[in-house]
Amino acid sequence: MPRLLRLNGELTPPPELLETGQWTLESGLGVKLAVDAEVDERWLAAPLIAIDFPAFNDGRGLSLAVLLRTRLGYAGELIAVGAVHEDLLHYMRRCGFNGYVLEKDAAPREATLHPYSDYYQASAVESRPADRRMGGQPSISSRTSPTPSS
Amino acid sequence: MYRYDSFDQQFVDERVAHFRDQTRRYLAGELSDDEFLQLRLRNGLYIQRLAPMLRVAVPYGTLSSRQLRMLAHISRHYDRGYGHLSTRQNMQFNWPELAEVPDILADLATVQMHAIQTSGNCIRNVTTDEFAGVAEDEAVDPRPYCELLRQWSTSHPEFDWLPRKFKIAVTGAAADRAAVNVHDIGVIARQQGGEVVFDILAGGGLGRTPAIGALLREGLPARHLLTYIEAIMRTYNRYGRRDNKYKARIKILVRAMTAEGFKAKVDAEWAQLKGSPSTLSEExxxxMAAHFEPSPYPQRPGAAEALAAQRLRNPAFNRWVRHNVSPHKQDGYAIAVLSTKETGTPPGDVSDAQMEAVADWADAYGFGEVRISHQQNFVLPDVGQEQLYSLWQAAVTHRLGTANRGLATDIICCPGGDYCSLANAKSIPVAEALQRQLEDYDYLHDLGELDLNISGCMNACGHHHVGHIGILGVDKKGREYYQVSIGGHSGADASLGQIMGPSFSRAEVPNVISDILDVYLAYRIEDESFLHCFRRIGMAPFKERAYAKAA
Structure with a gap:
């Protein structure tokens, strides 16, 4: 039974949309995008966007998520569906996803969800200068996990 | 050289814990072979023909003596007492136990090392000029930019799951020793109006469809380096092919879109990214540059005279200096190349004792720094000129003193069918046979600069496409054959070798190479190099000779 894992660790049944297949803008419920979709302003109106991964190692969905968040400014719910692997959730989170549909009943362990306490780069959820940690000067100020801006 | 701060150390320590946990889950049956494959590849671990192979990152080929001693320890404790210098300036271990790999990584982390992104479809270890920072012909020290790229590309959220592997090389000198023309991205750093700027190439590469990179942008100001590369990476990640791994490299995308089309796409993306958070501040x-500031070089009065006298007294030493020592930007100093290409040793293989000896020399004859070149040799970057003689004597006793840098026996060679599960044919025995045939010094010296590169398969780890003479192992109905190409070159005026014709059996290869060299010696004008001669006279005379005899 697939479950929707939210960023806060909550595990809930996935949106009914997954079952009904009403993924159209007209439905007002949400849209499901293929990983090779181009960014379209109409999606700003969707309360929910799902990106459908055809294989867990297909990184196109990561770039698409970044573009939705940073280029389009989409602030709604963005979830990963399809071939979603728990070991990639830490990448997905930083690309702006805030939910994942997993084929599991139990949430992944903390060691898998948050393997690193901080990262080098700027990301879709952390627009502080990329170089604040670069160049070998420890920045004591921030050692917390990035949180989503939306 | 770069030293970790608390953030770097924390990240690498957490990487060890992360990989240890993934290995445990795999061994406990919680991760399938396919799942673990993708995860271990992002940490340099292959499952090879005989055993796992662990590729340790040596960022842009630079090591401290302490790090090299740790590699010696790892080779002794976890492996069979040797390691292999790869053509991307890394070190590979061929016999680790899977279950012990997390312990190896933990040992590496104690000396600020790791195996992050040394394999898999992600941004690999950035490579550069093995003489970076000390070369006389250098305009810009590329290392600060290499380290910025290393940090930026480490576990990048968007670019760790690319269509295919991705290799970046940076150079800042007049002579391109980093082969930037044949990398997915090549970066040429230079000075312009008192500022550092970059020329950016993309779509070069070896492997199945070799290509010279296309110039995407000239004179990019330094602060835009990461955002511009981000624009290239995003374009590739979104549009690169994923349906066929042999057509998934960026060179195929650049070819399909045309260089102009690809550039337009990248520029449009960059227009949006320019000035975004990955822009580098001057600060x-x-x-970063401060990490690579040289420590003050003590004056070495009389060093040049002492060296000149030693060279006069000892012809063998003189030969070694002629070939293996390069000019240093600092008076009284020199750059020494320690060749791993003594006949009878697989090119690039080094024992634990050799590693420890090199580490000791780096401390005694320098500031504790060692480089690995993409030609699979060690480099000591800061040797006092009057110290070269004692370094050479020590190097000879450790089989690292062969005077053949850049000569025909300084063969670039992948591990080939002896180790690698991708190989179609063995490469090490071919290298050895050629070294035996060519090792007479007078003949070798007469041939002059000659890059002879051998790969055991199309993946071209031995860079055969850019060898002046390239040899490629192919499988012909289950038998090992070798295709010979001529005219490749990896320098600033890079070119891809042309295939001479039908392939040869392993036994035929030494004679074919002899034929090619005979043609060169017969046709060359005065001191003309092999490459220049080939470019002038073309393939026909070589082909005629090689196949007349083989027929």
Whole structure:
């Protein structure tokens, strides 16, 4: 039974949309995008966007998520569906996803969800200068996990 | 050289814990072979023909003596007492136990090392000029930019799951020793109006469809380095092919879109990214550059005279200096190349004792720094000129003193069918046979600069496409054959070798190479190099000779 894992660790049944297949803008419920979709302003109106991964190692969905968040400014719910692997959730989170549909009943362990306490780069959820940690000067100020801006 | 701060150390320590946990889950049956494959590849671990192979990152080929001693320890404790210098300036271990790999990584982390992104479809270890920072012909020290790229590309959220592997090389010198023309991205750093700027190439590469990179942008100001590369990476990640791994490299995308089309797409993306958070401030560039500031070089009065006298007294030493020592930007100093290409040793293989000896020399004859070149040799970057003689004597006793850098026996060679599960044919025995045939010094010296490169398969780890003479192992109905190409070159005026014709059996290869060299010696004008001669006279005379005899 697939479950929707939210960023806060909550595990809930996935949106009914997954079952009904009403993924159209007209439905007002949400849209499901293929990983090779181009960014379209109409999606700003969707309360929910799902990106459908055809294989867990297909990184196109990561770039698409970044573009939705940073280029389009989409602030709604963005979830990963399809071939979603728990070991990639830490990448997905930083690309702006805030939910994942997993084929599991139990949430992944903390060691898998948050393997690193901080990262080098700027990301879709952390627009502080990329170089604040670069160049070998420890920045004591921030050692917390990035949180989503939306 | 760069030293970790608390953030770097924390990240690498957490990487060890992360990989240890993934290995445990795999061994406990919680991760399938396919799942673990993708995860271990992002940490340099292959499952090879005979055993796992662990590729340790040596960022842009630079090591401290302490790090090299740790590699010696790892080779002794976890492996069979040797390691292999790869053509991307890394070190590979061929016999680790899977279950012990997390312990190896933990040992590496104690000396600020790791195996992050040394394999898999992600941004690999950035490579550069093995003489970076000390070369006489250098305009810009590329290392600060390499380290910025290393940090930026480490576990990048968007670019760790690319269509295919991705290799970046940076150079800042007049002579391109980093082969930037044949990398997915090549970066040429230079000075312009008192500022550092970059020329950016993309779509070069070896492997199945070799290509010279296309110039995407000239004179990019340094602060835009990461955002511009981000624009290239995003374009590739979104549009690169994923349906066929042999057509998934960026060179195929650049070809399909045309260089102009690809550039237009990248420029459109960059127009949006320019000035975004990955823009480098002057402060951070300065901070990074400070890591690579040379410690003050003590004056060495009389060093040049002492060296000149030693060279006169000892012809063998003189030969070694002629070939293996390069000019240093600092008076009284020199750059020494320690060749791993003594006949009878697989090119690039080094024992634990050799590693420890090199580490000791780096301390005694320098500031504790060692480089690995993409030609699979060690480099000591800061040797006092009067110290070269004692270094050479020590190097000879450790089989690292062969005077053949850049000569025909300084063969670039992948591990081939002896180790690698991808190989179609063995490469090490071919290298050895050729070294035996060519090792007479007078003949070798007469041939002059000659890059002879051998790969055991199309993946071209031995860079055969850019060898002046390239040899490629192919499988012909289950038998090992070798295709010979001529005219490749990896320098600033890079070119891809042309295939001479039908392939040869392993036994035929030494004679074919002899034929090619005979043609060169017969046709060359005065001191003309092999490459220049080939470019002038073309393939026909070589082909005629090689196949007349083989027929």
């Amino acid at each position: 951070v560039i300065g901070r």
